[in-house]
Amino acid sequence: MLEKIIRLEHTHRILFTREVFAPRNNTIRDLLRLEQPHKIPRVLVFVDEAVASANRDLIDDIMAYGQVHAETFTMADDPIVIPGGEPCKNDFRLVECCWDAINEAALDRHSYVFVIGGGASLDLVCFAASTAHRGIRHVRFPTTTLSQGDGGVGVKNGVNYFGKKNWVGSFSVPFAVVNDFVFLESLPTRERRNGIIEAIKVALIRDRAFFEQVEGMADDLASLKQEALEKVVQRSAELHVEHIATGGDPFELGSARPLDFGHWAAHKLEQISKFSVPHGEAVAIGMAVDLVYSRMQGILDAETCERVLRLIERIGFATYSPHLMDTGRTGEPAILEGLEEFREHLGGELTVTLVPKIGEKIEVHEMNRVKILNALVDLKQRQAEA
Ligand SMILES: NC(=O)c1ccc[n+]([C@@H]2O[C@H](COP(=O)([O-])OP(=O)(O)OC[C@H]3O[C@@H](n4cnc5c(N)ncnc54)[C@H](O)[C@@H]3O)[C@@H](O)[C@H]2O)c1
Ligand SMILES: [Zn+2]
Numbered sequence: 001m002l003e004k005i006i007r008l009e010h011t012h013r014i015l016f017t018r019e020v021f022a023p024r025n026n027t028i029r030d031l032l033r034l035e036q037p038h039k040i041p042r043v044l045v046f047v048d049e050a051v052a053s054a055n056r057d058l059i060d061d062i063m064a065y066g067q068v069h070a071e072t073f074t075m076a077d078d079p080i081v082i083p084g085g086e087p088c089k090n091d092f093r094l095v096e097c098c099w100d101a102i103n104e105a106a107l108d109r110h111s112y113v114f115v116i117g118g119g120a121s122l123d124l125v126c127f128a129a130s131t132a133h134r135g136i137r138h139v140r141f142p143t144t145t146l147s148q149g150d151g152g153v154g155v156k157n158g159v160n161y162f163g164k165k166n167w168v169g170s171f172s173v174p175f176a177v178v179n180d181f182v183f184l185e186s187l188p189t190r191e192r193r194n195g196i197i198e199a200i201k202v203a204l205i206r207d208r209a210f211f212e213q214v215e216g217m218a219d220d221l222a223s224l225k226q227e228a229l230e231k232v233v234q235r236s237a238e239l240h241v242e243h244i245a246t247g248g249d250p251f252e253l254g255s256a257r258p259l260d261f262g263h264w265a266a267h268k269l270e271q272i273s274k275f276s277v278p279h280g281e282a283v284a285i286g287m288a289v290d291l292v293y294s295r296m297q298g299i300l301d302a303e304t305c306e307r308v309l310r311l312i313e314r315i316g317f318a319t320y321s322p323h324l325m326d327t328g329r330t331g332e333p334a335i336l337e338g339l340e341e342f343r344e345h346l347g348g349e350l351t352v353t354l355v356p357k358i359g360e361k362i363e364v365h366e367m368n369r370v371k372i373l374n375a376l377v378d379l380k381q382r383q384a385e386a
Contacts (some may be wrong), residue, residue: 005175009278010155010173010250011173012155012173012174012177012241012244012245013175013176013177014153014176014177014179014237014238015027015031015176015177015178015179016179016181016234016237017178017179017180017181018147018180018181019180019182020057020141020178020180020184021061021062021064021065022061022065023041023064023065023259027178028065028069028073028139028178029069029072031139031175031176031178032072032112033072035221036110039110040071040072040073040074041073041074041110041111041112042073042074042075042076042105042106042107042108042111042112042115043066043073043074043075043076043109043112043114043118044075044076044077044080044101044105044111044112044113044114045062045079045080045113045114045115045116046072046073046079046080046082046098046101046114046115046116046117046121046125047059047062047079047080047081047082047115047116047117048081048082048084048116048118048121048143048162049081049082049083049084049119049374050084050085050117050118050119051084051116051117051143051183051186052081053287054186054187055183055186058116059078059079059081062075062079063075063078063079063131067103069355075265076105076107076111077101077104077105077345078107080101082094082097082098082120082121082124082125084117084118084120084361085118085120085121086120086160086275086345088120088121088124088159088367089120089123089124089158089159089165089166090159090160092159092161094124094159094161095124095127095128098124098125098128098132099128099132100129102128102129102132107132107133107134107136108133108136109133109134109135111137112136112137112138112139112175113125113126113128113129113136113137113138113139114138114141114167115129115138115139115140115141116141116143116183117141117142117143118142118143118144118146118191119142119144119146119147119150119151119152122142122152122157123141123151123156123157123158123159123166124149124157124159125138126138126157126170126172126174127157127158127159127169127170130157130170130172131170132231135172137175137270138172138174138175139174139175139176139177139178140152140153140174140176140177140178141177141178141179141180141183142177142179142183142352143180143183143184143186143187144183144184144187144191144195144198145184145187145191145192145193145194145195145229145233145281146191146195146198146279147180147195148179148183148184148195148200148233148237148242148308148348149195149198149199149232149233149236149237150195150202150232150236150240150259152177152179152236153177153179153237153241153360154244154252155171155172155173155174155244155250156168156169156170156171156172156252157169157172158170159363160316162255162328166266169377171251171252173249177237179233179234179237180229181226181233182230184226184230184233185226188313189224190278190280190281191278192224192229192255193224193280193315193316193317194278194279194280194281195222195229195232195233195236195280196214196229196280197233197280197281197283197284197287197312197314197315197317198236198240198280198283199214199232199233199236199339200214200287200308200311200312200315201259201261201262201283201287202236202239202240202243203235203236203239203261203358203359204261204287204308204346204355204358204359204361205258205259205261205353205355205359205360205361206239206242206243206258206311206359206361207235207239207359208357208358208359209359210235210239211311211358211359213231213235213334214311215311217231217232218311218313218314218315221315222314222315222316225382240259243258243259254348255346255347255348255349255351256351256353256363257346257351257353258353258361258363258374260264260342260353260362261287261290261354262269262283262284262286262287262288262289262290263286263342263353264286264338264339264341264342264352265282265285265286265289265290265324265335265338266282266283266286266287266343267282267286267338267342267345268281268323268334268335268337268338268341269282269285269286269321269323269335269338270282270344272323272326272334272335273321273323277321277323279288280317281317281318281321282317282321284312284317284318285317285318285319285320285321285324285379287308287312288309288312289324289335289372289375289376289379290352290354290355291304291305291308291309292309292353292375292378292379293354293367293372293375294355294370296374296375296378297368297371299354299356300357302356304357304358307358308355308358309382313386318383319379319382319383320379320380320382322382324376324379324380325376325380332369332373333376335372336367336369336372336373337375339352339367349365350366350367351363351364351365352364353365360366
């Protein structure tokens with residue numbers, strides 16, 4: 001056997017700014033000078049349709065930015081507007097459209113693809129960019145609270161295939177992620193709130209002080225005040241990135257996924273509700289199920305469980321959905337099928353992260369179905385009493 005070790009080092013850069021395409025904002029200029037400082041690379045920009053229509057000057061601003069900074073980079077073409085939201089990940093022809101555009105613009109391995117949009121459009125375009133020419137440098141500009149604090153700052157991309165979520169995709173560290181908080185201002189209310197739950201999630205598994213900070217800002221977060229949102233999204237992004245960089249498994253070869261706390265039930269709830277319950281709201285309910293389950297199993301004390309549930313509710317999330325009781329194939333609530341599907345998604349052994357104390361996590365490899373059902377009934381009663 002011939003065995004050689006190939007060592008690869010990746011730099012994961014996350015930048016925070018406002019009005020990134022204002023002519024005086026040097027974030028992009030400085031970024032493009034980091035590598036290949038003596039070249040003038042070509043850049044092709046993709047923009048999520050909803051972001052373009054909510055920010056009417058955006059396309060003109062991007063083109064003007066290209067002109068002002070022509071000594072640093074060349075716009076390979078006019079910005080390309082693409083559909084966003086989950087449906088864009090269900091249509092593989094859109095991947096081919098992105099490849100087409102990259103080919104037409106004659107991008108090469110020294111060029112850059114920029115993508116501005118929600119997590120779904122980032123997943124689509126970054127997949128196309130990371131497979132074109134075996135990988136073109138790409139910069140993500142997430143525009144939702146969820147993607148700025150969680151999905152968009154990761155190292156994965158992909159689209160849905162065979163009717164399965166993210167079935168085709170790759171692990172590919174973006175050249176950079178640029179979080180421009182101004183984009184959050186054009187988000188609809190539900191989308192503005194959604195990202196807060198991932199911040200609470202990552203605080204629960206990693207950072208007690210941050211959890212307490214979120215509690216302190218609960219009223220401002222409930223009313224979706226921009227300043228509070230920015231603080232929470234920024235810290236959430238930092239904690240997610242810290243986990244990816246230092247957690248020991250950035251490309252998810254093992255079965256543990258601490259960042260998926262509350263997600264086994266959340267993914268299933270999204271599916272049962274035919275995606276009428278969006279990801280953030282599903283995660284709030286999924287975490288509530290695991291918190292009450294942990295209390296019933298003696299993993300979490302009742303007082304802490306109540307404290308976390310109350311915070312989730314104060315911020316405006318429900319902790320129960322009638323879809324939790326929808327019956328599945330076996331006559332039991334379909335939500336229970338989520339456990340086996342989560343195991344398949346991880347590959348290998350079922351590994352569910354639970355929270356025994358705020359800021360700490362444990363892993364369990366089985367869950368008691370009767371106790372899960374009891375937790376669902378408990379949450380149903382809680383909602384009825386509220
Ligand atoms: N790659 C990863 O590691 C990772 C991790 C978590 C989630 N995700 C993926 O992210 C997706 C969810 O992303 P999301 O929560 O950002 O939602 P999204 O991309 O579905 O966006 C929600 C809606 O808001 C619109 N929108 C986005 N930004 C806007 C803005 N600033 N103003 C107005 N409208 C705007 C979008 O067009 C879309 O219609 C899912 O497909 C999920 O699988 C990926
Ligand atoms: Zn999530």
